[in-house]
Amino acid sequence: MKLSTATWLICVSIMITCVTPLIVGNFNDAYSFQVEHKQEGRFENKVNTTNLSGIEYLIASIYNNNRLMYAIIVTVVMAILGTIMSYLTDLVLKALGLEVSRISHRE
Amino acid sequence: MNILDIHLPIAGIEFNALLLILIGFCVGVLGGFFGVGGGWIVTPALNIFGFHMAYAIGTDLANIFGQSIGATKKHHKMGNVDWKLGTISIVASIVGLELGSQLIIKLEKIGDVGSVVRWCYLFLMFSLSTLMFVDYFKTKKRRTLRGNPEGADYHERSSLARRLHKINLPPIISLPVSGIERVSLWAVLLVFASTGFLSGFLGVGGGFIRMPALVYLIGVPTAIAVGTDLMSVLASGAYGCFTYAIKGRVEILAAILMLLGSSVGAQIGATAVKYVKGYGIRLLFAIMIAFAGLSIALEQVYKISGILIYQKAAGILLMGTAASLTLIVIVKLIIEYKKEKKKGT
Numbered sequence: 224m225k226l227s228t229a230t231w232l233i234c235v236s237i238m239i240t241c242v243t244p245l246i247v248g249n250f251n252d253a254y255s256f257q258v259e260h261k262q263e264g265r266f267e268n269k270v271n272t273t274n275l276s277g278i279e280y281l282i283a284s285i286y287n288n289n290r291l292m293y294a295i296i297v298t299v300v301m302a303i304l305g306t307i308m309s310y311l312t313d314l315v316l317k318a319l320g321l322e323v324s325r326i327s328h329r330e
Numbered sequence: 331m332n333i334l335d336i337h338l339p340i341a342g343i344e345f346n347a348l349l350l351i352l353i354g355f356c357v358g359v360l361g362g363f364f365g366v367g368g369g370w371i372v373t374p375a376l377n378i379f380g381f382h383m384a385y386a387i388g389t390d391l392a393n394i395f396g397q398s399i400g401a402t403k404k405h406h407k408m409g410n411v412d413w414k415l416g417t418i419s420i421v422a423s424i425v426g427l428e429l430g431s432q433l434i435i436k437l438e439k440i441g442d443v444g445s446v447v448r449w450c451y452l453f454l455m456f457s458l459s460t461l462m463f464v465d466y467f468k469t470k471k472r473r474t475l476r477g478n479p480e481g482a483d484y485h486e487r488s489s490l491a492r493r494l495h496k497i498n499l500p501p502i503i504s505l506p507v508s509g510i511e512r513v514s515l516w517a518v519l520l521v522f523a524s525t526g527f528l529s530g531f532l533g534v535g536g537g538f539i540r541m542p543a544l545v546y547l548i549g550v551p552t553a554i555a556v557g558t559d560l561m562s563v564l565a566s567g568a569y570g571c572f573t574y575a576i577k578g579r580v581e582i583l584a585a586i587l588m589l590l591g592s593s594v595g596a597q598i599g600a601t602a603v604k605y606v607k608g609y610g611i612r613l614l615f616a617i618m619i620a621f622a623g624l625s626i627a628l629e630q631v632y633k634i635s636g637i638l639i640y641q642k643a644a645g646i647l648l649m650g651t652a653a654s655l656t657l658i659v660i661v662k663l664i665i666e667y668k669k670e671k672k673k674g675t
Binding site: 306324326 | 337339340342392393395396397398399400401403404407408409410553568571572573575576577578580582583585586589590593594596597598600601603604663667671
């Protein structure tokens with residue numbers, strides 16, 4: 224079975240996502256952007272769902288009840304949506320005549 | 331309440347949906363064109379408009395992950411991704427990053443390192459932009475003297491890269507995609523470990539450090555440096571997205587809206603690489619980091635003086651730079667495309 228580049232990229236990304244935390248314990252400290260943000264309470268914050276409905280309620284419920292599931296959903300949704308959107312944009316750009324192929328590297 | 335305002339349940343705020351899409355679009359164009367994640371634009375932008383810093387970082391990382399999938403794919407199609415070099419860069423960067431973040435943790439125990447880090451950040455940004463400006467004008471002068479101002483289909487390596495290629499420490503590897511016949515693996519690992527260390531120390535994703543390092547230290551052609559760097563951005567974005575989401579710091583609705591803009595922008599930015607010569611990309615990159623550096627300098631003045639106007643000026647400058655560069659890239663793409671079409675007919 225031959226995987227497309229996009230599928231391969233998503234698989235590699237998800238693999239790296241799962242494996243890296245096991246290898247590097249506090250890698251996330253590097254994302255303390257410009258040392259402005261101090262780590263706050265890690266898992267304790269909950270969203271008040273009383274005034275929420277529909278998709279907002281669903282997201283908030285998953286967020287409150289299962290943080291791991293929330294993280295998996297976020298990662299997978301971003302991967303799939305990113306792939307679909309880039310595919311659609313690519314189609315539009317092709318229709319406009321902006322198709323790309325292998326380029327010569329002019330410095 | 332504006333008709334475009336939406337409620338973001340995780341961050342607990344109202345936010346303009348169009349603004350999110352526009353911020354995403356700008357960072358997508360710049361990310362696809364320069365091979366960077368663009369966290370230095372999105373995080374402060376979201377923060378200025380009301381996002382808490384932790385949610386701004388997490389949401390931005392989720393967006394970076396999504397947008398870089400399409401951009402990397404497009405660069406791969408153009409032959410701009412050196413997978414071998416990219417894999418080495420990810421492995422070495424993780425080691426460097428860990429060392430850099432460990433150093434920060436140790437220094438934080440001694441005292442407040444925020445100010446020191448910001449000064450280092452400033453120094454790095456201005457040094458990099460100066461180096462790239464000097465390189466641009468030297469290249470332009472050299473080509474004018476040769477009677478070839480428009481550039482050619484060859485790649486002139488920096489003297490640093492040529493020296494690095496002479497290191498004979500085994501194992502020696504070749505990077506055919508980047509046009510490098512032989513280079514010591516240790517030298518390449520050292521370069522990426524150093525850029526990773528700087529990323530960890532400064533607390534940034536590191537695309538703006540890696541891209542020039544690929545060009546000036548490893549000797550990779552600019553377009554390949556952009557594509558290969560995007561591959562590393564994709565990996566760090568994937569990890570950042572997951573780790574921040576598990577800590578509850580990703581606002582998924584905001585990330586989705588930003589991704590709608592950024593994935594379109596990233597395709598446009600990546601396509602523009604086809605039409606702009608290497609030293610043109612480097613010039614725009616130098617302008618971008620010079621203004622970003624200026625914005626950080628204003629932020630630093632605010633921290634010292636406490637005068638709010640400096641902070642506002644920093645935010646406006648940053649977003650103005652992002653919007654202007656986005657416009658430049660799009661206009662350049664349209665002009666060059668029209669030229670190409672004209673030639674074809």
